[in-house]
Amino acid sequence: MIAKLLIASLLAFSAGALFLIPSEVKRAEPQPAVLHAALPESAAPDNPEELGKVHWLRDLGQGKAEAEKCDKPILVLFQEVPGCSNCTRYGNGTLSHPLIVEAIETYFVPVCIYNNKGGSDAAALKRFGEPAWNNPVVRIVRADYSDVVPRMGDFSSSHQIVAGMRQALALTGTATPRYLELLEEELLARESGLETATFSMYCFWSGEGTFGAIAGVVETEPGFQDGHEVVRVQFNPAIVTKESLEELTQPKGIRTCAKNEGFRSDREPKYYLSQTDYKFVPMTSLQACRANALVGKGQSPDELLSPRQLSLLEHIKKDPKQKRKSMIGRKDLAKAWEETADMASR
Structure with missing residues (x-):
């Protein structure tokens, strides 16, 4: 004692x-924007649960313009809304993890494409060759829509999107923050x-x-x-x-x-x-x-x-x-x- x-x-x-x-x-x-984003009033209250807590753009063309302006890759979520339990689980789990949300919003231009709708959503699916009415899929692409990293379709894994973001940062010459390295290490360990x-x-x-x-x-x-x-x-x-x-x-x-x-x-x-x-x-x-x-x-x-x-x-x-x-x-x-x-x- x-x-x-x-x-x-x-x-x-x-x-x-x-x-x-x-x-x-x-x-x-x-930065002030980062400070504001830490507080609840900046959360996306109108997001359906399939989309988690990320602030998504809903137009691929708008995402392309933002990517060119900010010199960032586009992180595209192809999601069924309303969706099955796989879709809601991915939204409530992976896409609601505070550090995953922060990394997506900080280092990428987040764009969500509904895979069960027509119009511009259907056109975006066709551009990437993505199937309709599918489980969640994530792609990280350049402003010209070419892949930075391979397509990510394992909706049961939070590690996959974190590892994909880290790889994308390395390939685009952006230093990976320590918190994201630790998160990848922990998620890999837990899933393994x-x-x-x-x-x-x-x-x-x-x-x-x-x-x-x-x-x-x-x-x-x-x-x-x-x-x-x-x-x-x-x-x-x-x-x-x-x-x-x-x-x-x-x-x-x-x-x-x-x-x-x-x-x-x-x-x-x-x-x-x-x-x-x-x-x-x-x-x-x-x-x-x-x-x-x-x-x-x-x-x-x-x-x-x-x-x-x-x-x-x-x-x-x-x-x-x-x-x-x-x-x-x-x-x-x-x-x-x-x-x-x-x-x-x-």
Whole structure:
């Protein structure tokens, strides 16, 4: 207990140095449009659920003109509206993920073509050779309608569109933001299948910070098991193995538990992160892992966050007395984002 109080005191000191002296924190200033887009009033309230939360243009010619003007690729969604459960699930899931929405709206010209309508929609289908009355399909094309990356038709995968966007950015000479790299890594790991291992240690505050910095680790959770402080770790076995995790952490006195049963969660996950305003910003599990590890080392996690997440953080800091809920551990990122943005806009 004394050791934890000492850690808390040191953390409070480093957090003060890190977060109370703006001149020492390098942060890219969000543009006004980005700031506005983080708030709920800019969401597309009239979007049918098949289209998610993206602000779509509905005319291919208008998208072409915008792409030429802004020098951006066009991200074209071919979607059935109203559509089947595959279509609504894609809209409510992939196309409502806050970071996917942000990447689409920031780096591409979003255009939606209804694949079950006539007129200009039918003409657009014919131009690209897309079938009518089909499941969701995404293409990323240049202003001349040539493909930047291969057609994406796996509506069951969120990773595919994120990987496609990242590849398109690379092919068009645009640097990929760190938040999009982390999102691709996490989605690939989850869709491929995670493995779980539990490790015991003297202090799960430091243990969670240690594991959160290891490549391949996607999610950490502190707790208790068999009378010991432990951290349950979910990881991508294609990047790191259970044995490798044990080898990497053994010098710190961390040991592998023989079983995962009997685990009881601690009430205060991501301890280092929870002592800062970052706890109010919705993050993916991987973002939170990495951010907690950085804060535990006295470093800023801003590089891991998107411009809209940083915009939310700025709004939060402007009203420190407002009562807020911690977003650490929230699985429903879209809902958590709406709640935070709603509070920030008041």
